[in-house]
Amino acid sequence: MALTTAPGATRRPGRPAPPPRQLAARRAGLGRKVRDNLTGHTFLIGAVACFAVFSWYPMVRGVVMSFQRTRRGETTWVGWDNYVRIIADPSFWTAWKNTFVFTGLALVLGYAVPFFVAILLNELRHAKGYLRVLVYLPVMLPPASALFLFKFYAYDPSEAGLFNAVLTALGLPTSEWMQSPTMTMPAMVLASTWMNMGGAVLIYLAALQTIPGELYEAAEIDGAGVWRRIVHVTIPQTRLILALLAMLQIVATMQVFTEPLILANGAGTQDSATSVAYLIYQHGFFQNDLNGAAALGVIMLVVLAGFSAVYVRLTARQD
Numbered sequence: 001m002a003l004t005t006a007p008g009a010t011r012r013p014g015r016p017a018p019p020p021r022q023l024a025a026r027r028a029g030l031g032r033k034v035r036d037n038l039t040g041h042t043f044l045i046g047a048v049a050c051f052a053v054f055s056w057y058p059m060v061r062g063v064v065m066s067f068q069r070t071r072r073g074e075t076t077w078v079g080w081d082n083y084v085r086i087i088a089d090p091s092f093w094t095a096w097k098n099t100f101v102f103t104g105l106a107l108v109l110g111y112a113v114p115f116f117v118a119i120l121l122n123e124l125r126h127a128k129g130y131l132r133v134l135v136y137l138p139v140m141l142p143p144a145s146a147l148f149l150f151k152f153y154a155y156d157p158s159e160a161g162l163f164n165a166v167l168t169a170l171g172l173p174t175s176e177w178m179q180s181p182t183m184t185m186p187a188m189v190l191a192s193t194w195m196n197m198g199g200a201v202l203i204y205l206a207a208l209q210t211i212p213g214e215l216y217e218a219a220e221i222d223g224a225g226v227w228r229r230i231v232h233v234t235i236p237q238t239r240l241i242l243a244l245l246a247m248l249q250i251v252a253t254m255q256v257f258t259e260p261l262i263l264a265n266g267a268g269t270q271d272s273a274t275s276v277a278y279l280i281y282q283h284g285f286f287q288n289d290l291n292g293a294a295a296l297g298v299i300m301l302v303v304l305a306g307f308s309a310v311y312v313r314l315t316a317r318q319d
Helices: 022-064 081-088 088-110 111-124 126-142 143-154 162-169 184-208 214-223 226-236 239-253 260-261 276-284 290-318
Strands: 001-006 009-011 069-071 074-077
Touching: 022 069, 022 081, 022 290, 074 260, 081 088, 081 290, 088 111, 088 184, 088 239, 088 276, 111 126, 111 184, 111 239, 126 184, 143 162, 143 184, 143 260, 143 276, 184 239, 184 260, 214 226, 239 290, 260 276
Parallel strands: none
Antiparallel strands: 001 009, 069 074
C-alpha cells in the first residue's frame, strides 16, 4: 500500500536507519582508514623530500651550473662553452678510455666470477652457511680499509707482497702491480671484484634456489653434463637476474672512483688509472672548476642514461 504525502504524490517507504552500533563501527573504520592513509603519506612525503633535497635538486643544479661560469662570485651564462672546453681536454678521452676498460674487465671478471661461485655454493651439501658468510665478509669491510689492505699488503711491488710472494713460489716473474701501467687496471678490477661480489653471490643463490629440480633431473637423464646443464637450464632460468645485475654493474663500474683514488693515488702511472669520476673530482676540488666538473657529470649522466635505455629496450623485447 503506497503512502500518500500530498494529493497525487506517492513515495516508497525508505530504508530503515542503521542501528547506532553499526554507525559507530562504520565511523571507526573510516577513521582507521584515514589514519592509515595519513601515516603512509607522511612516510612517503619524507622519502620524497629526502630525494628532492639530496638527489633531484643536486642533479638539476648540476645541469644548470654546466651552462654557467662562476668567477669571483659572479655567475654568467656561457651556454655550451664548458662542454667544448671539457671535450677538448686530452685527459677527457683518456678518462673515458680507462673507464670503459675498467667496465669491460669488470664484466669479464667481476660479473662471471660471482655467478659461478654461486653455482658452486648451491651444489655444496655441507658448510653452506659458513661459506656464504665467508664470501659476503668483504662486503662488510669499509671500502677504504679493504683497498688499503690490497695496496700495502697484496700489491706491494717487492717480494714481501702477497701476490709477488705467490708468484715467486710458483717460479713466475713478479709484477710492480700499481706501479705498472699495464697491470694497474687488472689489479683494480681484481680488488673491486673481491670487495663487491658477496652481494651478487647472494642474489644469484636466491635465484638458483627457485629453479625446479625436475629440470636438472631431466637434463641428466638426457645425458647433459655440468656445462650443458648450466648453459641450457641455469642461465635461461636466471636470465632476468643476470640481465639486471649486468646493467647495475655497468652503471656502478662506470662511476669507479675509490679504487683509483686509493690504489693508484688518483691518476696512476702515465694516467693509467684516471677515471671519469676521478676527473670530475680533479676539476671540482683541485682546479676549482665547478662548472667544468658539472659539465663532465652531465655527460656521464647522459651516457649512463643511454645504457639504461638500451637495457630497458632489450628486456622489453625479450618479454
